[in-house]
Amino acid sequence: MWSSEQLDLDAYLARLGYEGDRAPTLGTLRALQRAHVLTLRWDTYDSFLYREVRIDVPSVQDKLVSRGRGGYCYEHTVLFAAALEALGFRFTAVSARVQLGADSSTPRPPTHAMLIVDVGGGRWLVDIGFGASPLEPIELVDGARSEGGPWPYLLRRQVITHGSSGWAVHQRGDGPEGPEGWTVRQVFTENPQYPVDYAVGNHFVSTHERSPFVTRPYIQRLRTDRYDTLDALAWTTHRPGQDPVTETVPPREVPKLLDDVFDIRMDPEEAALLVTRLTELDATRNPAT
Template sequence: MNPAQIDAYLRRLGVQHPASPTDDVLRELHLRHLRTVPFENLSIPLGEEIVLEENRLLDKVVGAGRGGFCYELNGLFGALLTALGFDVALLAARVYGDEGRTGIPYDHLALRVRTVDGGTWLADVGFGTHSHYPLAFEERGEQKDPGGTFRVVASGPDAAEASGAGAGEATDLDVVRNGRPEYRLEVRPRVLGDFVAGAWWHSTSPASHFTQSLVCSRLTDDGGRVTLSGRGLTVTGVDGTRDVRELTTDEEVLAAYRERFGIELGVVPTVREPA
């Protein structure tokens, strides 16, 4: 990522170029990303190719003012952090489903970030509703966040023993929100190309929730959330109150994308029927 691209990305987030890759800078960038770059899967119904390459992601997120899902958002955010001097590792995860089963390999991409302050953090701007700030990667107790109460814990008591690792070296971690596991995180660093198959599966498989529904969502400045799912617009207040409205015309839907998310579309995305 060259200096001009870094500056353009930071302008998209509405922040100045940081002087140093500190804990506080990471927290600010994380929050600003969640507020300005929506979590969305619109490329799938619009028939747009999802390419996990840095310049293509910059064209989409920074150039076109779009969002994306985990591979795109965390992949590009990780590249920005690296360019700003943070020590970043891309980590693979499997998302827990309703019945406690985990999804496919490379189901999700999250980031381990180290700062000059000595902090090690779990950053994730691509999971939809999640923590507003990075989570302390090595902390095993409860972590309070505006998005809930989180824990990052070893995935099982036998994890270290089964892998031949020493005490405290569990191979996987569970990220838990409000008592419910969200995803199982591997600690081995990956590269963005490792996630291509997962992105392809999620954008093409009838079994993927991304091919079955539409979502465009971001944090609001007051800590709430605005979500457009199909024609349903939901504004959730910081106190949990929800205002749900059904948009009746294409013009209303396109205006909501433009005014609520800064996304200019020529057509209304719709879920495509399975072939």
């Protein structure tokens, strides 16, 4: 179903630097998730520059594995699903509603892709496409936590959008819909999703005028000791236990920043187009007075 026959599994695992066991076990899943999140990048440049993002396996592999570019949740999840399928894992794809900045009375569309993997006698939530993603699977039980990275996550079974029951992923922070010290990050049900469902959601986030991915670029890189984002021209570095540091980057310096900090490579033509579009965006946001 997930086109694993079109995936060059050896090339994907080599890109991750993964040389471990290929048996479909919980240990393999843990190692693959950690390697994927820390190795492959997250960006929305194709939406911003072209308003088109292809999520067929050959296109995603070429972009994320061969060319060293980043992608967002649909691209990461389609690639990871193809790899899991090739390795013999059993899993269900699901869609989530990102809740940060919203509440249950004003839900966003379910446009975040994740997987629920059946392995080791349990079911495990695998979210490798958020950018600041957990470095390990989270068992699908109420109260389960992920402590495997610099920022923890909490999974709760609870009422979600419009009174329906489902699951909520919490991250550290103050929020009205989470327990003390946590805020709701995304909510989801276990309704199965298929490649065609992801194609519909991907079309919205990559082309619709109200999609934040279309209106400005957003880049993320997670490491074990820091988390960097580039929101249009605002570069922010987060470190555990410290206040974030933000600075504004001139458009002409963004391609070098992408290479140096985010480990994202762009060819010269694409880099020039990016600088032009960022200059136009900056002029729109900050017109001369």
